[in-house]
Amino acid sequence: MRIFKRNTLKEFGDRLFKAPTPKTEPGARIVTVTSGKGGVGKTNLSVNLAIALAQLGQRVIVFDADLGMANVEIVLGITPKLTLYDHIFKNETIENILYPGPGGIKIIPGGSGFLELANLSAQQHARLVNGLEQLDRMADFVIIDTGAGIAKEVLAFCASADDVLVVVTPEPTSLTDAYGLIKVLDKFNLHRDIYFIVNQSNNENETADTASRLKTVVDKYLNIKANYLGDIVYDKFVIKSVKNQKPFLLTNPYSPASEAVKKIALSLLNRELPVTEERGLRGFINKLSRLFR
Numbered sequence: 001m002r003i004f005k006r007n008t009l010k011e012f013g014d015r016l017f018k019a020p021t022p023k024t025e026p027g028a029r030i031v032t033v034t035s036g037k038g039g040v041g042k043t044n045l046s047v048n049l050a051i052a053l054a055q056l057g058q059r060v061i062v063f064d065a066d067l068g069m070a071n072v073e074i075v076l077g078i079t080p081k082l083t084l085y086d087h088i089f090k091n092e093t094i095e096n097i098l099y100p101g102p103g104g105i106k107i108i109p110g111g112s113g114f115l116e117l118a119n120l121s122a123q124q125h126a127r128l129v130n131g132l133e134q135l136d137r138m139a140d141f142v143i144i145d146t147g148a149g150i151a152k153e154v155l156a157f158c159a160s161a162d163d164v165l166v167v168v169t170p171e172p173t174s175l176t177d178a179y180g181l182i183k184v185l186d187k188f189n190l191h192r193d194i195y196f197i198v199n200q201s202n203n204e205n206e207t208a209d210t211a212s213r214l215k216t217v218v219d220k221y222l223n224i225k226a227n228y229l230g231d232i233v234y235d236k237f238v239i240k241s242v243k244n245q246k247p248f249l250l251t252n253p254y255s256p257a258s259e260a261v262k263k264i265a266l267s268l269l270n271r272e273l274p275v276t277e278e279r280g281l282r283g284f285i286n287k288l289s290r291l292f293r
Helices: 008-016 042-055 071-076 084-089 111-119 122-136 152-160 172-187 204-221 236-244 256-270 280-292
Strands: 029-035 060-065 106-109 141-148 163-168 193-201 225-233
Touching: 029 042, 029 152, 029 172, 029 280, 042 060, 042 071, 042 141, 042 163, 042 256, 060 071, 071 106, 084 122, 122 280, 141 152, 152 172, 152 280, 163 172, 172 193, 172 204, 193 204, 204 225, 225 256, 236 256
Parallel strands: 029 141, 029 163, 060 106, 060 141, 163 193, 193 225
Antiparallel strands: none
């Protein structure tokens, strides 16, 4: 299943040499990357997608919101000393917890700070919102890398984001768990549309079959719309980059996986968002706070 035109990569190249479009929208665009099952390449996609968007002139921040594992740090081989917790409870400035990442992106380690949202004092909540408002002026996209499954915090991150990207592989367990996650999002009316990406497929036929199976069951049994955003076929360079803790988009920019991520970044960038009252990181954290309570 291919939804991209042959000139997509040319379009990507053209965008590289254009000046970034001045920001006019109220706040950064929040994209949650999630999955029903662990081990599907969600964090690797989050980091490389962020870099691809940065190459398109976007200012991108990655939030590591996997509260059980610091996966972004592992993928990049970094050890940040400060996290969101230090900003909320130890008066560190929001700039001090921003960690420079590869390819021009920035990282904010979430740590346990997110879990404390339900218990913040009014002063602490105001400090967090004010700090994140500063990031709204510094970012066009914020990529939220969540844990896998249907834990409360994962669903809250999905509900609070502008876009939800579900990563799925051809494995039956991955398809089953992805459907379970989408089913919960539908049940609680958290989103009317989600986007999914097929990762680690062996060829185009396997990609098409995986995408068709997921879309068919979602269309038949749920009221939510599952939109196919793209695929990343199995690529030996991805395995090598994970072992070396380097993003494959930088180490092998013309590999099949890198070209696929560039296409996905373009599709995401070209999708227009409806205008809402709660946009950007301020809106995100306000919605997240209500859900965590």
